[in-house]
Amino acid sequence: MNPAVVVGAGPVGLSAALALRAHGLPALVLEADPEDRERPGSRALFVHRETLALLDGVAPGLAAEITAYGRTWHTRRTLYRGREVYARTFPPRSGPQTALPPFTSLRQVDTERFLRAACARAGVEFVWGARVTDVRTTPDGAVLSGEDGRKWHAGHVVAADGARSAVRRGLGIAMEGVRGEGFHVVVDVADVPGAELPLERVFHYEHPGVGGRSVMRVPFTGGFQVDLQCRDDDTEEAFGTEEAVRRWLPAVVGDGYGGADGHDRRILWVSTYRFLRKVAASFADPHRRVLLVGEAAHLFPPFGARGMNSGIADAVAAAGAVAAGTDRAVEEFAGTRRAAGLFNSAAAGLALEHLRPRRRTVRLRQRAAAALAPVLPSCGSWLEHAPYGPRGGAPAAAGKY
Ligand SMILES: Cc1cc2nc3c(=O)[nH]c(=O)nc-3n(C[C@H](O)[C@H](O)[C@H](O)COP(=O)(O)OP(=O)(O)OC[C@H]3O[C@@H](n4cnc5c(N)ncnc54)[C@H](O)[C@@H]3O)c2cc1C
Missing domain, CATH: 3.30.70 (Alpha-Beta Plaits)
Structure with a gap:
């Protein structure tokens, strides 16, 4: 039996595999796609400082590789109907060159390239072309079924198989939330x-x-x-x-x-x-053998870049719970990360309300803030920050995401 199997080689599954290796556990990743697949689109761009720190904790040097390739900028501008209402250039970072930047921006396919290279160095094993169709759990472990009849036995499963997660469906765990207009x-x-x-x-x-x-x-x-x-x-x-x-x-x-x-x-x-703003009803199965992470567990609108960043936080927490090896640790993972998911969902909802105002009063407030911005910088600052949702207030145990 494998101590831990990860389903899905997206950014979250790759991070989970790295984190398992960092705990000294073997990591096997089952991925439906072939090894040479193409992943189109830039998708999630921002890798935030908190995420870089988590990745560096499980694969030392990875944050430096990613930030050396990605882009960090120091100027942010906001305009309203053609007129600038906010512009700020932050001083470039000072201090030791090893300090992490607040974020770096690169295409998701590039982030995944760095993660895959780190997995190869860490000795993560992959089975490509392995589409999981179902899962069964007992108090002692889990059995994953592949579409070609293959079976994998695992002590724990980290399900990182994305928005249409077959593992989540196999467990009958519902996604709760709303789909916006x-x-x-x-x-x-x-x-x-x-x-x-x-x-x-x-x-x-x-x-x-x-x-x-x-x-x-x-x-x-x-x-x-x-x-x-x-x-x-x-x-x-x-x-x-x-x-x-x-x-x-x-x-x-x-x-x-x-x-x-x-x-x-x-x-x-x-x-x-x-x-879509949806969060899984539970992040673990009743036997505490399967841990849901990333888009298998939550879907947020992209404003505030919470999807991949919070998925990587899930992945690192899941590996920690698997390494601890107790039901209690899995329960704690499930409770903490679900609370983080609900927070992120609410924060992304506030961002969406601002970006797609349903109420006329919101639009009027934005117009008034734009008119006042030249004399009241706080109005420009509000217009600048509101599209990404609140930046603080996440549950303490969950970190920023
Ligand atoms: C078109 C598109 C545009 C996006 N744009 C943005 C954006 O602009 N900004 C932003 O922040 N986010 C964006 N996202 C979201 C972002 O890509 C996700 O947050 C991120 O990919 C989540 O990572 P994940 O590893 O949880 O899931 P995924 O990246 O979906 O990875 C899941 C992995 O599991 C594999 N898999 C699926 N089913 C199975 C199975 N049954 N068995 C085995 N393997 C399986 C998949 O092939 C995939 O490799 C976008 C997503 C899409 C699809």
Whole structure:
């Protein structure tokens, strides 16, 4: 019997495997996809300082590798209908060069590349092309079934098999929460060499170039992501197809990046993203043998970058509970990480309310804050911070995420 099996080789499963190895346990990862799979889209960009610290704790040196490749910027700007209401450049970090930056930004596929290399160094074993279809647990362990009839016996299972988790479904654990109206469009754009946009994060409320929709631009290594908030009655055909993006993108980032001037190849990936706020009813099975982590356990809208960051926190906590080897430790994991999931879900909900105001009063408040920002900097600061949800207030035992 394997002491611990991880299902899923996304960023969360890879982190769980590294954390198990750091506890001196063997780690076997079962992944449905083939080893040479392609993972399109930039997806989760931000790796926050807390996450870098967790990763460095389980694979020393990994944080330095990731931050050397990723991008950290010091300028943040917020505009309202074409007018700047907040701009701040933070001094670059001082002190020992080993100090971690507040965040680094890179495509998820690159984060996963670093995690996979660290797993190889740590002696994590992988079975690629192994799609798990079901799980059975007893007080002594778990049996995973593969679609091809294979079986794996494990003392504990860390289920990191994503939003449609077969392990979670096999256990009959429900996802509780809401699905919001509407969608946003996420576009990855490659930098034009020699004409890169400034290294800064820009949030633009009610951008006049896209009919008053809000837009965010976030750099990553090699390009940037543009995020357009659509209205409830917008259609994907009008905003979310590559053809549609080519029409509206130049108004946001300039002609070199969209339009009909031969630069269409700059658009690397377009996806539409719906707003799910769901948390699993339990993060462990009744026998305390399976621990749910990452998107198998929770789905948040991406504002505030809570998905992957909190998933990696789940993964490290799950490995700690497996290493402790007691039901009590698994119960504590399940309670603490579910509380963190509920906090993150509520925080992402507040961000969403601000980004997609349902009530007219919210929009009026934003307009008033924009008008007052030149004389009352706190108004500009509120407009700058609110799209990401509250930054403090997470349950103490759970850390920031
Ligand atoms: C199109 C898209 C765009 C996104 N954009 C953003 C964004 O802009 N910002 C942001 O913060 N987040 C974004 N996300 C979310 C982010 O990608 C997730 O938070 C992150 O991937 C969660 O990691 P995970 O390891 O829990 O799950 P996943 O990355 O989904 O990994 C799950 C792994 O399990 C494997 N698997 C699934 N089922 C099985 C099975 N039955 N048996 C074995 N293996 C299985 C999968 O192949 C996969 O490798 C996006 C996600 C998608 C899909």
